Amino acid sequence: MSTTASIPITTSLPALRGPLRLPHQAAFWVTAVAFFVMMAFNTVPTPLYALYQQRDGFPTVVVTVVFAAYSIGVMLALYLAGHISDRVGRRRVILSAVVIEVVAAVLFLVWTDPAGLIVARFVAGLGIGVLTATATAHLADLRRIARPGAGIGMAATIAGVANMGGLALGPLIGGVFAEWVPMPLVAPYLAFLAALVAVGFAYAFVPETVDTARPHPPYRPQRVRVPRESRGAYWAAGIGGFVAFAITGLFGSVAPTFLAQLLHQSDRFVAGLVAFSVFGAAALAQVVFARLSTRAQLMLGVITIVAGLAALGAADLTASAVLFVGGGVVAGAGVGLVFRGALATAGALSGDGNRSEVTSGIFLLSFAGMTAVPLLIGVALLALPLVPVLLGAVVAMLALILWAGPRMLRATVPAR
Numbered sequence: 001m002s003t004t005a006s007i008p009i010t011t012s013l014p015a016l017r018g019p020l021r022l023p024h025q026a027a028f029w030v031t032a033v034a035f036f037v038m039m040a041f042n043t044v045p046t047p048l049y050a051l052y053q054q055r056d057g058f059p060t061v062v063v064t065v066v067f068a069a070y071s072i073g074v075m076l077a078l079y080l081a082g083h084i085s086d087r088v089g090r091r092r093v094i095l096s097a098v099v100i101e102v103v104a105a106v107l108f109l110v111w112t113d114p115a116g117l118i119v120a121r122f123v124a125g126l127g128i129g130v131l132t133a134t135a136t137a138h139l140a141d142l143r144r145i146a147r148p149g150a151g152i153g154m155a156a157t158i159a160g161v162a163n164m165g166g167l168a169l170g171p172l173i174g175g176v177f178a179e180w181v182p183m184p185l186v187a188p189y190l191a192f193l194a195a196l197v198a199v200g201f202a203y204a205f206v207p208e209t210v211d212t213a214r215p216h217p218p219y220r221p222q223r224v225r226v227p228r229e230s231r232g233a234y235w236a237a238g239i240g241g242f243v244a245f246a247i248t249g250l251f252g253s254v255a256p257t258f259l260a261q262l263l264h265q266s267d268r269f270v271a272g273l274v275a276f277s278v279f280g281a282a283a284l285a286q287v288v289f290a291r292l293s294t295r296a297q298l299m300l301g302v303i304t305i306v307a308g309l310a311a312l313g314a315a316d317l318t319a320s321a322v323l324f325v326g327g328g329v330v331a332g333a334g335v336g337l338v339f340r341g342a343l344a345t346a347g348a349l350s351g352d353g354n355r356s357e358v359t360s361g362i363f364l365l366s367f368a369g370m371t372a373v374p375l376l377i378g379v380a381l382l383a384l385p386l387v388p389v390l391l392g393a394v395v396a397m398l399a400l401i402l403w404a405g406p407r408m409l410r411a412t413v414p415a416r
Helices: 024-041 046-056 060-081 090-110 114-146 153-180 187-203 228-253 255-261 268-288 294-318 321-347 355-380 386-411
Strands: none
Touching: 024 090, 024 114, 024 153, 024 187, 046 060, 046 114, 046 153, 046 228, 046 255, 046 268, 060 114, 060 228, 060 355, 090 114, 090 187, 114 153, 114 355, 153 187, 153 228, 153 268, 153 321, 228 255, 228 268, 228 294, 228 321, 228 355, 228 386, 255 268, 255 321, 255 386, 268 321, 294 321, 294 386, 321 355, 321 386, 355 386
């Protein structure tokens, strides 16, 4: 049974195709590749943090500050600009995101001390905050125009794979560079600088799908208009996204510390491989279970997140590498399904003209989870041992998903 759409589509979309523009079907795939590359660029530093730490001698809390700088950049951009593609057009916003990511890559190369690392990650986060909701909405638009008779389940799946798949590939590439390539703190950024320029050039030929001439109310920062009776469901979706991204933040920031301190595994490629496995499971689950209804995907996602977090808690108490990696992979699969379910739950509450606004709100809450949990873990590690800190984070995430999951399921109408 096909899944319902993660983002609602207006009944008619303008096929705004000017000179030197790609057909909408080809533009769909170019947009997906650009989305994928930019997401991969933003996780390539994950296995490199230990090299920065070794070179500059800063404590683990600085790693979480660097990671938090990225997430704060994402949230700031989502708050200020995540929704403006509904008025200024998708192309302008995504091309701006490409330029911002290019600037971040240059900063990684030229400003090499810890302060520069924090600034570069913040700038990279700004680009992703501009990108995520807009690229997700643009893929849905392009699919609707290219295949008017088809649903947008395909667009939702590709958006999820581009998002989580890119996040998965980045740490693996970073791990390869860290272990086997000379100048591991330079070479990956040069490679991605070239890739970003290439996808930016290709994306410049993608057609616009928003009628920018349509009158709009005055600009204001991100605000989500949801009917009063639906706000409980929307907040449940936001908390579901919060937990999902908190898990990715855990593996994108402090997991290498856990591997090194409790499992005595300091290989940089292994650290990248673990993060790749978690993010990759999130992307793969969205493909494997794409034909299930949204309700079935969401139910499966909640169950796998609960099981994965329980395994992580057991790994923390027993110092088991198998439970740690296995729990991460199982939880990662749940991350992909729950986040897609969160978008579907919230998207069903949106109306014409505020699709990217509603999507931006879910991304904003989700990235708050990616920011808060790793940062709180880093601060707690200044005073407490790793085992109770990680266990406390696991228990808190379990409590949140057990609260949000049933409410999201009640708000999701079973597919016929």
